[in-house]
Amino acid sequence: MATATMTASTTALEPSGPRPKRLTADRVGLYVFLVIAAAFFLLPMYVMIVTSLKPMSEIRLGNIFSLPEAWTIEPWLQAWNSACTGLNCGGIKVGFWNSIRILVPSVIISIFIGALTGYALSLWRARGSNLLFAVLLLGAFLPYQVFIYPLVRIYSSVGIYGTMAGIVVTHTIFGLPLMTLLFRNYYSSLPIELFKAARVDGGGFWAIFFRLMLPMSTPIIIVAVILQVTGIWNDFLFGVVFAGRENLPMTVQLNNIVNSTQGEKLYNVNMAATILTALVPLVVYFVSGRWFVRGIAAGAVKG
């Protein structure tokens, strides 16, 4: 370690002698490593941004790292308004609004049911609740391919296959384990006296949930919202299988635009569309900062 060791002293002595040198060879090496790593992580974002601001004529030259000579926001407008997936040329905004329409109910419903289940599991006794929780947890880890085909059949038999309801139900189903875990851990970490006091005051199951527990859940709800918003926005598989043609979320539409085989590939438009798709989770990430890290730590099933 390069930092100088401190000799413990109880008296407030002024430091004497030359200041310990901060810039040793170790330190320099450390920063070089960090800067190179940072370059690796930033490179794709830089290339995408630069490309999205260039006309196609510059892109064909193959100078992916050079700044645009003639800056243009035309690709961004085109990506948003008129990019094509096959015959449809409504731009990525179609997918954007679909994603929003999927996102809002999915987030609300999945968090509500997760909170309710977590509350019932942590503070009330019901027969078989341990088993329920165990299967739920296991479900969180199984590959989705195991569930997909039967779910398609079940959805078609009740008439929600390929509809907005279908995709919202799907996000609720597969968000439930993590949400339950999150709230279960949170509620069992609260002082039990609180719950007992509410019982003594005559609070019933629902009264305690709505008037005591939910209002106290703000910190964990924030984490849950971050996890669900980024998770659902970034979903591709469920969107492509369950949402139906009319409701394809932004990630699916993006992939269709970029990997469609017709005509010349408009790389600048594609890159603009890609950045637009990444924007919502990135904003969540930058705004929420430490909460995001807390969220993924919780998502790592550590409580």
Added chain:
Amino acid sequence: MKTRRRMNVATYVALFPAFIVVVFAYLGTMLWTVQISFTESKLLPTFAFSGLRQYERLFATSRWSISLENMVIFGIGLIAVCLVLGFLLAAALDQKIRFENTFRTIFLYPYAMSFIVTGLAWQWILNPTLGLQQYVRNLGWTDFQFDWIIRNDRAIYVVIIAGVWQASGLVMALMLSGLRGIDQELWKAAKIDGIPTWRVYFNIIIPMLRPTIITSVVLLSLAVVRVYDLVLALTGGGPGISTDVPAKFILDYLFGRANIGLATAASSILLVIVLVIITPWLYYEYFRPKRERR
């Protein structure tokens, strides 16, 4: 006693949605999938039991063995590189670095983005005629080659690069919080005993980080088994089928090729793989008779 019963009813009502999900969406579908895999189902499910036919067929399909092989290569590569890189980044950030927040933000941001975005970004950089290779050639090294993305034998490593870019920040964040949880007295003691820093890391810190490492490995393994979007956006499974993965194989046979018998057999194999990885860990984390946790 009457109120007590009403309470009970409320609890069961509250748990009803979760119960429905567990019974129908998880258990029911799982059993159904396994059941179909033992039939001759093609476009529609049939119920004629046909034993292990689909499994024999599955393992005679070269596309499946290539998928499995790719999953193993991708898994080993991703987990190894992410653990090493994630640890190095976390250890470096733990040295009272300037701009620590900035660096941390940079390392983790790819994790916020979808695999589709990650795949498309790297597809663009690694495009041999327009991306990195062409750039270096323009600089004067005219025979520079970096065309792994279009080479059968190398394309899977490109998937690893993109995966590492996306996921190593996560490992960094987990490891960093692990490192921050370690008592600083330990470092002072090691210092006084004159133990070199690298030995402290190897002999003391890394063993102490074991729970974090296990968690990281489990999370990464799940991503490996599920990997689908990334491959689809980055290579589309190509060139040919050289970067195909089981998850993509299953989706193609379910919806593209209408061979649900084969697809569900493949799903069942994945199911078994995950159960083998996950059950010991879940037991260890949640259902082990609890002594003091850590």
